[in-house]
Amino acid sequence: MAEIIDIDDAGDPRIAAYRDVRERDLVGRQGHFIAEGEVVLRVLLTRAVHRTRSLLVAANRFDSLGDLLARMPADVPAYRAAPAVMDAIVGFHIHRGILALGERAPMPGAAELLAQLPEEALVVVGLGIANHDNVGGIFRNAAAFGAAAVLLDAASCDPLYRKAIRVSVGASLIVPSARIGEGEDVVTLMERHGFVPLALSPSGATPLAQLARPARAAILLGTEGPGLPAGVMARAHTVTIPMAHGFDSLNVATTSGIVLYHLSQVAKRRHDEEGAPSAS
Amino acid sequence: MAEIIDIDDAGDPRIAAYRDVRERDLVGRQGHFIAEGEVVLRVLLTRAVHRTRSLLVAANRFDSLGDLLARMPADVPAYRAAPAVMDAIVGFHIHRGILALGERAPMPGAAELLAQLPEEALVVVGLGIANHDNVGGIFRNAAAFGAAAVLLDAASCDPLYRKAIRVSVGASLIVPSARIGEGEDVVTLMERHGFVPLALSPSGATPLAQLARPARAAILLGTEGPGLPAGVMARAHTVTIPMAHGFDSLNVATTSGIVLYHLSQVAKRRHDEEGAPSAS
Incomplete structure (x- = not known):
């Protein structure tokens, strides 16, 4: 089960990887990626070779994701934020209300x-x-x-x-x-x-x-x-x-x-x- | 051959249909539509049942569209604008540099x-x-x-x-x-x-x-x-x-x-x- 951490401040350094998602996407993320939405997250957590580093979830989506959160390793934090705080972090409205930070597995030649x-x-x-x-x-x-x-x-x-x-x-x-x-x-x-x-x-x-x-x-x-x-x-x-x-x-x-x-x-x-x- | 009309002012009432394209798309266009890009425009002009009412073309794209403009009926105006003026009209950068206003043909049941x-x-x-x-x-x-x-x-x-x-x-x-x-x-x-x-x-x-x-x-x-x-x-x-x-x-x-x-x-x-x- 993931550790749940409430985030009240969009400037919180713990969720820096989720800040201004579009701008960071354009610059490129060294060794990481952002995945969004429940269906994709389920694939990431259950079938991908890539590690999940953390989640950022809108508070109003949290309950519906119970079974998924239960599957998370204990050392992966799930950050929970009010929808308005989440939008302020990300820089636009995430209507799926759920993002994950993944760590790229090494790519073979x-x-x-x-x-x-x-x-x-x-x-x-x-x-x-x-x-x-x-x-x-x-x-x-x-x-x-x-x-x-x-x-x-x-x-x-x-x-x-x-x-x-x-x-x-x-x-x-x-x-x-x-x-x-x-x-x-x-x-x-x-x-x-x-x-x-x-x-x-x-x-x-x-x-x-x-x-x-x-x-x-x-x-x-x-x-x-x-x-x-x-x-x-x-x-x-x-x-x-x-x-x-x-x-x-x-x-x-x-x-x-x-x-x-x-x-x-x-x-x-x-x-x-x-x-x-x-x-x- | 289309009549060519130079547009210097983004507020010119003759190109009102092209103003703030995205916002007007969202509101819906009664009886009209906007088509973009050369390939699409070629289809519109040569094969569609819908009439073309006008074109808005970036000045730097004008020469490359010579044969298409030659096919246009004489009563269809081609508005020509400097790229910066075109962007100001449309509300974002049109990299294809060409838009058309079409009139919807009646749709059968x-x-x-x-x-x-x-x-x-x-x-x-x-x-x-x-x-x-x-x-x-x-x-x-x-x-x-x-x-x-x-x-x-x-x-x-x-x-x-x-x-x-x-x-x-x-x-x-x-x-x-x-x-x-x-x-x-x-x-x-x-x-x-x-x-x-x-x-x-x-x-x-x-x-x-x-x-x-x-x-x-x-x-x-x-x-x-x-x-x-x-x-x-x-x-x-x-x-x-x-x-x-x-x-x-x-x-x-x-x-x-x-x-x-x-x-x-x-x-x-x-x-x-x-x-x-x-x-x-």
Whole structure:
């Protein structure tokens, strides 16, 4: 059970990490992150590799969170503040009334992470995904369809940014993730670890429905508009999602969902057939 | 070619519709809407049923929009303002540097719209979709996969709200749309027009991959969390997207994308088989 500490003064040094949340988000938090909302907090406390350092909860939300607070380690303080004090600390109104300060677990290198994955694994690779909604959406879909990891290049944004965590519904706290080094060649990296690189693009050669599932596959996604770099497209298996004439435009997170859905179904069919050979 | 009018004063009454954009968005715009960005504007000018009433363009963006301005009817003014003046008018910085004022075309009733659709048609029906990103995402996917219309209930938000238009990349300006009346029964409405109601839910009975495509189908989507009303679920064909154990959570717009993708593929297979019977 967490230790409950009442906070009456927005200037209290014990809750300094929660002060002016947006401004601190922009500056970046060394080694930490802020998570918000009950659903995300439940993921953080029960399933994430990251440690929870403290909570800040609006007094009027406290009772409804009883079971969650009971799960907290005794050395993690839960700061309780009147809603007006909480708003004054944070700098805007938190209508979910609950924030957590997390401590980032060390992130493995991309090669290290890939080497640890099972023999059958799907990974999603984002190149230049600079929008937090899209990064959050990609993690959410990765979790929903059981992808083993999400890799991001240096130009993609931080999956532990508050908004990315929220949009991912906590998935960015639990799906294993790594950064691809700035000079590292993505296609070479994937192939070296036995991952078939699948480059998604409106100009891709293979329609998604015809895509078989390799044991290890890497779904490569680029920015909307420019798309994946030509050097990646030229060396990967290019895949396209057929669309209506005149509006061939999908959001990148939605694209990840459709591709992951397709590949999860292909795998399922294969398992069903293996499991019940007499049925086919 | 549009008439170009230079605006030097943020208080100029001719650009009153662009003043304090966010505040006016919140109040609601009778009969009008604001669209932003070049891609969206191109859709508005070339493919939408809605009329463009005027443009407001930052002076430093003017030259790059030459071909678009050339397409404008002569009676539509293009107001040109220095970036600082534009920001003062709008109330925040418009980095795309281009806004349009549109006039809403009359919206048909739901029954009227359904009656006009072709014999083979997919429609998406959103119930309680109160988030502009999700409404925008649903329209974008509807356009990408050739859905014939999007219907929304009274609790769903306005598809011509500025952010919904932007997230839809203009699709909410072109995909036919109607409101379901507040007392109207969705399932009855759909069935009366020959649309098979397909209710998407994590607890749905039919896995998506096994879903055949009816000639006329309505994809019913509810809010995240509570989902579709029990009364709708009980009377519709319920469909589920199988997900990984322990994280069965998809964004509602992503769900629309996956379902539309699946149904577009089912239709495609059927057409392919009809077109080339000897191949099967």
